[in-house]
Amino acid sequence: MRKILLLLTLALGGFVFGQSSLNMSLLGRSTYMNDNSDIWGYTDSVGTEYALVGTTAGVSIVEISGNQPQKKQFIQGPNSIWRDLKTWEHYAYVTHDNPFAWNTIPEHGLLIIDLDSVNQASPRYKTINYAIPDTLGGYDTLKTAHNLYIDENGYCYLFGANIREGGALIFDLNDDPWNPTYVGMWDTYYLHDGMVRGDTLWGSAIYEGLYVVVDVATKDSAYMMASKGTPNAFTHNAWISDNNQTLFTTDEVGGAFLTAYDVSDLSNMTELDRIQSLPGTTVIPHNAHVYGQWVVTSYYTSGVQIVDAKFPELLVEVGYYDTSPNYFGNGFNGNWGAYPYFQSEKIICSDIEEGLFILEPEYVSASRVHVQVVDSITGAPLSNAIVEFDVADIDGLSSIDGLADLGTPLSGGDSVSISLSGFVTAELAYNWLPGAFDTLRVALLNVNNIGIDDEQLPAITMYPNPSNGFIHLAGLDRANYVLSDLSGRVLERGTVHEEVMQLRGSYASGQYLLKVLSNKGIHTFPLMLQP
Known part of the structure; x- marks a missing residue:
């Protein structure tokens, strides 16, 4: 939940924008006359970083190593909403989808740009309209494709092409990257997007509402x-974790999620967790990319989001930057894509209307806690307990197993309140531990057990409460006591003399349980200590 906002007022191009952000700051920006589409990054042999920006009119190549972005080249192409880009060695490979009806530029098929020519007067590039075998012994001409991916082994996969079903067309770049060789296809479903690692393709069959796992050995x-x-049955994007155990997907519909799956066993793939940007709104997620333990995702009207997925069973938002403050909620305006793979750790974003953004992220490790709520007498789990953290400003309900998992980008001190009808509310100090998944066990005292364990036992009165450790127990001459925390851990044992007791230890402010044992029975009191 976005409760921490850094409001930046930026006067750019005559317009004033109020940007909301967390753990990301703006380094530079460049605007365009045309709308933008997808984006990718490239670093040359001497370490100069470039943004490759798709626009409706072509490809913009922008140097971003300095303080301000410098547009180096523009390669015009068919006018289309969709343009996607990837790199291999010093080449960029570009596809476009269906052009506008009024477009007059021939369809490119596959555009290849020699990025070693970026600083020349005229960049070196060419287009190839491959002849792809059809099912009748003839050939279809490659004209358009929706997306592409190049794996670590030098194979290029075109998705959503105008060939057959629009599955995946596979090309070998290894022998001659300037002249890729067509080597095969997978064509069971139309694929909107995909990525490949090793011999496994993770594809987005958007119209089937599925992610597919394909052996491409x-x-x-x-x-x-x-x-x-996938949850919203419009699977747009899929990306696998670095250890190949967790898959992340997005559905391109309003109010959809970034979803994590355990894919370690392909015969039993299970959903682990899901997260939204701006929960409660109808913002549309678009493209997610894994960067180490984090997932960097573009959302149309809310910009870019960083999620810590170190523990994928509890995804935690740890950063965001709104590139599109003039739009909110549903709609296909705003941030198209985000690229997080520069060695400098810059993130570049392509906003459809606002242009290129160069951002500096702080990759924060989230703090997580596994709260266990139980009955202090029976030890039984308690469901529907309200767990509220004050500083982190997050809350949750315990499950039927008495469990509530919560996370925050914050670290350090906080306080937590656990409440449930019929039980005494527990209030505790808590310390968030970044990078850890902590466990907090809280035992709630049933109101029927306050001060007495047996309704027939004589009444005992405890005061003052809150206390500094000096306590009166009216009605008790001699007794033994046991002080414990709300998890049931015994902290101290001692005796009561002439209705008075003094705790020997020094304890933090908070709620405790005081059990008194005497010839009058066993009495349990909730005790608030304020040293």
């Missing part, structure tokens, strides 16, 4: 190993 006979539906 043999390029001309790829086959599907598994598939699974």
Whole structure:
């Protein structure tokens, strides 16, 4: 939940924007006459960083190593909403989807740009309209594709092309990156997007509402190993974690999620967690990319989000930057894509209307806690207990197993309140531990057990409460006591003399349980200490 905002007022191009952000700051920006689409990054042999920006009119190549971005080249292409880009060695590979009806520029098929020519007067590039075998012994001409990906082994995959179903067309870049060789296809479903690692393709069958897992070890006979539906049944994007155990997907509809799945066993893939940007609104997620333990995701009207996925069963938002303050909620305006893979750790974003953003992120490790709420007498789990952290400003309900998992980008001191009808509210100090998944066990005292364990026992009165450790127990001459915290951990044992007791230890402010044992029975009191 976005409760911490850094409001930046930026006067750019005659307009004033109020940007909301957390753990991300603006380094530079560049605007365009045309709308933007996707984005990718490139670093040359001497370490100069470039943004490759798709626009409706072509490809913009922008140097971003300095304080201000410098547009170096623009390569015009068919006018289209959709343009996607990837790199291999010193080449960029670019696709576009269906052009506008009024477009007069021939369709590119696959555009290849020699990025070593960026500083030349005329950049070196070419287009290839491949002849792809059809099912009748003839050929189809490659004209458009929605997206592409290049794996670590030098194979380029075109998705959503105008060929057959629009699955994945596979090209080998290894022998001659300037002249890729067509080597096969997988064509069971139309794929909107995909990524490949090793011999496994993780594809987004958007119109089926599925992510698909495809074995591409043999390029001309790829086959599907598994598939699974995504929460909003419009699977736009899928990206695998660095350890190949967790898959992250987005659905391109309003109010959808970034969702994490355990894919370690393809025969039993299970959802782990899901998270939104601006929960309660209808903002649309677009493209997610894994960067170490984090997932960097573009959302149309709310910009870019960083999620800590170190523990994918509890995804925690730890950063964001709104590139599009003039738009809110549903709609296909705003941030199209975000690229997080520069060695400098810059993130570049392509906002459809606002242009190129160069951001400096702080990658924060989230703090997480596994709260266990139980009955202090029976030890039974308590469901529907309200768990509220004050400083982190987050809350949750305990499950049927008495569990509530919560996380925050914050670290350090906080206080937590655990309340449930029929039980004494517990208030505790808590310390958030970044990078850890802590456990906090809280035992709530049933109101029927306050001060007495047996309704027939004589009444005992305890005062003052809150106390500094000096306590009166009216009605008790001699007794033994046990002081414990709300988790049930015994802190101190001692005796009561002539209705008075004094705690020997020094304890932090908070709520404790005082159990008194005498010839009058066993009495349990909630005790608030204020040293």
